[in-house]
Amino acid sequence: xxxxxxxxxxxxxxxxxxxxxxxxxxxxxxxxxxxxxxxxxxxxxxxxxxxxxxxxxxxxxxxxxxxxxxxxxxxxxxxxxxxxxxxxxxxxxxxxxxxxxxxxxxxxxxxxxxxxxxxxxxxxxxxxxxxxxxxxxxxxxxxxxxxxxxxxxxxxxxxxxxxxxxxxxxxxxxxxxxxxxxxxxxxxxxxxxxxxxxxxxxxxxxxxxxxxxxxxxxxxxxxxxxxxxxxxxxxxxxxxxxxxxxxxxxxxxxxxxxxxxxxxxxxxxxxxxxxxxxxxxxxxxxxxxxxxxxxxxxxxxxxxxxxxxxxx
Numbered sequence: 001x002x003x004x005x006x007x008x009x010x011x012x013x014x015x016x017x018x019x020x021x022x023x024x025x026x027x028x029x030x031x032x033x034x035x036x037x038x039x040x041x042x043x044x045x046x047x048x049x050x051x052x053x054x055x056x057x058x059x060x061x062x063x064x065x066x067x068x069x070x071x072x073x074x075x076x077x078x079x080x081x082x083x084x085x086x087x088x089x090x091x092x093x094x095x096x097x098x099x100x101x102x103x104x105x106x107x108x109x110x111x112x113x114x115x116x117x118x119x120x121x122x123x124x125x126x127x128x129x130x131x132x133x134x135x136x137x138x139x140x141x142x143x144x145x146x147x148x149x150x151x152x153x154x155x156x157x158x159x160x161x162x163x164x165x166x167x168x169x170x171x172x173x174x175x176x177x178x179x180x181x182x183x184x185x186x187x188x189x190x191x192x193x194x195x196x197x198x199x200x201x202x203x204x205x206x207x208x209x210x211x212x213x214x215x216x217x218x219x220x221x222x223x224x225x226x227x228x229x230x231x232x233x234x235x236x237x238x239x240x241x242x243x244x245x246x247x248x249x250x251x252x253x254x255x256x257x258x259x260x261x262x263x264x265x266x267x268x269x270x271x272x273x274x275x276x277x278x279x280x281x282x283x284x285x286x287x288x289x290x291x292x293x294x295x296x297x298x299x300x301x302x303x304x305x306x307x308x309x310x311x312x
Contacts, residue, residue: 012095140157154171225279
């Protein structure tokens with residue numbers, strides 16, 4: 001069994017079946033270019049970023065990757081989702097991943113433009129709907145991942161999605177080394193999406209304080225906030241995230257207040273390393289991430305480990 005040639009490498013024209021997560025505020029041209037040039041699929045996060053900024057990031061990536069494929073992640077809840085959906089067509093972006101919503105109304109336009117569409121989904125029902133709409137593949141993302149999460153774990157979700165659809169499935173959530181990749185393949189996945197491990201990539205442009213938090217995190221340093229708002233988010237445990245979580249639990253912070261306090265908190269973490277008001281989003285697997293290294297080394301190490309395990 002090999003991880004090198006799968007339906008995902010064929011579909012996307014990449015060397016390794018690995019997608020870098022489209023992490024809002026984090027995934028920009030430098031990181032995306034590094035991952036694409038290392039043989040994976042680098043992804044630029046759309047988030048709610050201004051359209052001109054994103055156009056610039058897409059063009060920078062294009063210039064850096066020399067014709068190799070890359071993607072843009074579109075959060076469908078974003079106020080500018082409509083504009084973003086058009087931007088990826090105008091800029092001839094090869095791949096789009098989507099989160100937080102249903103890409104149905106853009107699907108026909110994207111497919112017509114020759115874009116490969118890969119929605120991130122938290123359930124079998126949604127995976128089936130995406131397949132019907134014409135998705136090329138889906139990312140089945142477990143609750144272990146950083147940022148916005150569903151309830152089901154990667155271990156339970158991936159095989160059920162694999163059984164539920166005929167398009168290739170990419171596993172995400174809690175994958176940070178070759179063991180995670182090998183396990184994903186055993187569950188029937190044809191590729192993986194990795195976020196947290198790339199936070200420690202040399203090319204990742206987050207604040208050094210953020211990087212250090214990820215590297216120092218232990219297995220128990222992950223906390224979920226935002227359950228009361230209906231948008232649960234996994235963070236690194238900090239005084240700020242613990243205060244939010246306990247305030248939600250004991251009712252001293254209402255959902256409205258929560259939204260107010262956390263407005264802009266991810267930007268404060270990424271850009272300023274602000275421990276007092278920043279949300280440092282990160283997966284539960286951070287305890288395995290122990291050093292800063294180039295994206296290329298991360299990918300090659302993970303896949304040589306996975307190959308070795310799967311060849312046994």
